[in-house]
Amino acid sequence: MGLKIGAVAAGFTRDLEFDLSRVEALIRHGRREEVQLLVLPDAVLGGYLNDLSNPTYDDLPPALTLDDPLISKVIAMAGEMVVCFGFCEADGPDRFNTALCVTGDGVLGRHRKVHQPPGERTIxxxxxxxxxFDTPVGRIGMMIDYDKTFPEAARALAVDGADVIACLCAWPTSITNRAARMNEDRQSRLFDLYDRSRAAENQVVLVSSNLTGSIGGLRFLGQSKVVGPGGDIVARTWSKAGIAIAEVDVRAELETARRVLHHLGERRPEVY
Structure with missing residues (x-):
């Protein structure tokens, strides 16, 4: 039996009540489609930064602790569904770009973004x-946007047994050389390339979600998708808001992909 996966493309703002209502609508949509794993983008509660070139602490989205009532509301909304979503996490004086994976029973996994572009690392x-981490729909790993630029990130998750990798993104068009057409933008090509490469090199299912619309001077790509273990895109949203939905027999797909060439088993870490 296949796993029904949804990769969300949507826009979010500094208005937390608006964001929460949009999350609720997306979860409701996913439930109608019998989605079992729904991957929302990065920064769904409070939106992303307005400016990556010179961000300040005043530019940060509202910071939430794990026990914040808004987090509890998303957990309650999830119910039987496995839901991944991103937000700005407060931990004492520190702020993290964080992804949570939850069901109605509580938090299943947390990932704090490791790799940071120049603007982010200052704040x-x-x-x-x-x-x-284990979930009702299998073992999952999470990354947050720029993490997927680094092959070691997805590889570490695959080595740790993740069959599905959820990559939650706030990925904009090029800041330094934006193309007139979004599908011709350098970052558009890289976004798809990284998604397909990380799936194929690790022979896993990759679920890539992304923001849409604009915040400050940033324009987001969308292009949410579900990618099979051969690097094939099985569902996508292109640049518009929506949910890319695919039913994937994860175990069967992984076994087929690894039948002859088993990338994880054939590694030679002693020589790297």
Whole structure:
């Protein structure tokens, strides 16, 4: 039996009540479609930064602790569904770009973004690990946007047993050389390339979600998708808001992909 996966493309703002209502609507949509794993983008509660070139602490989204009532509301909304979503996490004086994976029973896994582009690293603290975790729909790992630029991130999750990797993104068009057409933008090509490469090199299912619309001077790509273990895109949203939904027999797909060439088993870490 296949796993029904949804990769969300949507926009979010500094208005937390608006964001919460949009999350609720997306979860309701996913439930109608019998989605079992719903991956929302990065920064769904409070939106992303307005400016990556010179961000300040005043530019940060509202910071939430794990026991914040808004987090509890998303957990309650999830119910039987496994839901991944991103937000700005407060931990004492530090602020993290964080992804949570939850069901109605509580938190299943947390990932704090490890790799940070220049603008982020001045105001966000960095995470320090990539670990898989067990869920009702299988073993999952999470990354947050720029993490997927680094092959070691997805590889660490796959080695830790993750069959599905959720990559939650706030990925904009090029800041320095934006193309007139979004599908011709350099970052658009890289976004798809990284998604397909990380899935194929690790022979896993990759679920890539992303913001849409604009915040400050940033324009987000969308292009949410579900990618099979051969690097094939099985569902996508392109640049518009929506949910890319695919039913994937994860175990069967992984076994087929690894039948002859088993990338994880054929590694030679002693020579790297």
């Amino acid at each position: 966000y603290a960095a995470g320090n690990e990539f670990t898989g």
